[in-house]
Amino acid sequence: MDIKKLNIAVLLPCLNEEGAIGNTVSAFKQELPEAKIYVYDNNSTDNTLNEAKTAGAIVRQELRPGKGEVVRRMFSDIDADVYVMADGDETYDTSCIQTLINTLVSSHLDMVIGTRSTPTKAYPKGHILGNKAFSALINKFFDAKLTDVFSGYRVMSRRFVKTIPIISDGFQIETELTVHALHHKLPILEIPTNYQSRPEGTKSKLRTYSDGIKILSFIIYLIRDIKPLLFFSFLSFLFIVASMILGIPVIIDFIHTGLVERVPTAILASSIGIISIISLFTGLILDNVTKGRMNLVLLNYKNHYPVNSYEKV
Incomplete structure (x- = not known):
């Protein structure tokens, strides 16, 4: 399969990613020159918009705050054969993106998750423990063996993107994507990828405790709703x-x-x-x-x- 014949959309939700979004866009353009790269800005107050435009991205905005709100808007607006979703913070390994796409297409999957390596400097210990705990909880209730349910690096089919009714509004979005696939027994696969530290001067928007509580509450809500x-x-x-x-x-x-x-x-x-x-x-x-x-x-x-x-x- 020649992925150049596919209509590929790279979706990058971001908020205040000046110093990282430009390099992220450039890296994806280098690996996927035929793809359209969309940056959906969520009320940034820095130079994120101009940096993304300069790098060659198609820039749009979602004014309602929250990553889930942005992803819902992206999934609704963009039409493609294959969707690549990543963060705009230059932490995901773009060199493996063709492998992820080829795996999705050749194996007729609906979602390929790029699981993250966990070097201490790039991935805080609190995030590692939370990820393992929540992954274990989801695996228990949905009879799965996933290792990184919170990875934002995902390649998805058109039918998956266009048929999932997104209800989350924040960082629960990765949990919702994963649980939806598990509950409906859709074909998904995890592939290990490298994960690197954010560029100096940039800051993660994920708050370990408050967002962790929101994610736990959302998991309980999903269990109540699905089971x-x-x-x-x-x-x-x-x-x-x-x-x-x-x-x-x-x-x-x-x-x-x-x-x-x-x-x-x-x-x-x-x-x-x-x-x-x-x-x-x-x-x-x-x-x-x-x-x-x-x-x-x-x-x-x-x-x-x-x-x-x-x-x-």
Whole structure:
């Protein structure tokens, strides 16, 4: 497959990446001279826009703050056969991009993730630990073996980009892309790539703790949304345990005395027990709704782009 025949779009969401965005654009232009490179600026206050234009990128803006907002706009606006998404901070290895694209096309995949090496200077320890923890959590719930769910270096097919309903607004976007592919059992693959330090004078926008909490909250939201029976069954279990802890002593007292001496506790235990039953049935109902929605997404996915479309290029 000659990738020169493909319509390739390189998508670079960025915010205040002066000193890095120009080199990032130039590096991708060198590796993919036929590709169109789009820089979507998210309200930068430095020279990011001019630097990207000078380097030869097509520059557009998304005023709503947040990386997820930018990616949603890019996926909606740009039409291509293959989409390359990376950060504009000059940390990803562009020399392997042709390998990533060739793997996507030749193996008929929907997403190839460029996993990052983790040298200490380039990748803070807090980020490494968080990535491993969240990767393990996602792998557990979705029966996967991914190593870097937060990598922003991804090559994606047109049908994947055009059929994913993005709902995240910030740094949760990589999690959403990954979980969407895992949940719908779409073909994806990880390929190791080099990861280097940001240029001096530039600063990461990711805040380890606050953004980590947002990502964890988003993962819980996705689990509730995608696996409602599991989520609400767990809640039901917690409620029934609480109900038993409160109610068993009341029952024991009644057996011994024939009286319900702790009426408020009895009422509370009964109420929590009812909530437990409601939670279980809520999970059962939402599970059927989720399966129906999943079928619609897959039908749209299958009809949107033929599996062997690349062979026609």
